[in-house]
Amino acid sequence: MSKPVINEVKALNTFAQDTKIIGNIESDGDIRLDGTLEGYLNCKGRVVIGPDAKIKGKIYARNVEVLGYVEGEITAIELLSLKATANITGDLIMGKFSVEPGARFTGNCKMSGNEKLITGKEKITS
Secondary structure (H helix, E strand, O other): OOOOOOOOOOOEEEEOOOOEEEOOEEEOOEEEEOOEEEEEEEEEEEEEEOOOOEEEEEEEEEEEEEOOEEEOOEEEEEEEEEOOOOEEEOOEEEEEEEEOOOOEEEOOEEEOOOOOOOOOOOOOOO
């Protein structure tokens, strides 16, 4: 008798505006960050940086949507989306890129259709 197929649902991790994290975050599920992070964020799913969020460090994820402030490198395997309120200082590496009018960005940008964008210490796996 075959086992029934169960769809695995990943959790949504939410960090509120009054939350400050100093250190690293790793998650298999999606993350929404509205607070402050000083460190490394590694996510196999989607990351949303809220409009009041302040990030200083590196972000690695499958998809990243930025509405707030980021100082550091962002790597999105699939899609990086900068909303009108985004303010980024740092390098961007992504598969696809979407920018709304009003978004601010200072740094280098590398776009590649390669699924294996991430090398070295990063931990995301396809």
